[in-house]
Amino acid sequence: MLLAQKRFKLMKASTVPSTNCISRKNNLGLRERDPFLLFDKKTKELVKMEDTPDEVLARKRAPTTILTPKSIINHKYGNKAVYKTEVIQASTQNVCPGLAIPQQGPSLFRCCLELPELSVTSELFARKKDAEQAAAKMAIEKLGVPSKSNNPTIHEAWNELVGRVSYLFSDEVGCLPFL
Known part of the structure; x- marks a missing residue:
């Protein structure tokens, strides 16, 4: 069984209980299952999935740890x-004078x-x-230790890297003194 089919079965069991996967011909003429087209048994129509199985699994595995x-x-x-x-x-404020047991x-x-x-x-x-x-x-x-963990997404990290490199090659940096 292919890895994508195993992932789809995991996702299918947890998110879409009453659907079947639609098979189609690929560019080689072989029939294969399309994990993004589903047949809903209740409504009797084709449903296109919005999230890929990898995105669903990544969301399930996403770490939600907060650093204390x-x-x-x-x-x-x-x-x-x-x-x-x-x-x-x-110390207790409600001391009874006749009570023999210290509270x-x-x-x-x-x-x-x-x-x-x-x-x-x-x-x-x-x-x-x-x-x-x-x-x-x-x-x-x-x-002065930064308490916020910096875990940027791939897109944010890429934008930050592009910004840093473009700053290095801009005219604002000027000539750096030689040591």
């Missing part, structure tokens, strides 16, 4: 970044992030994860 401040620090410093989390018991307030967390260049302490948070993320965000801001 902690992951940026981990990527840049690795095991040199040390997170020390303190648990702080908040504990909610636990709050403060994180101290130690990097080779600096040390940062976060504010108090209800969750440990939030305290660690806040400390990492403060460290990123102090270090």
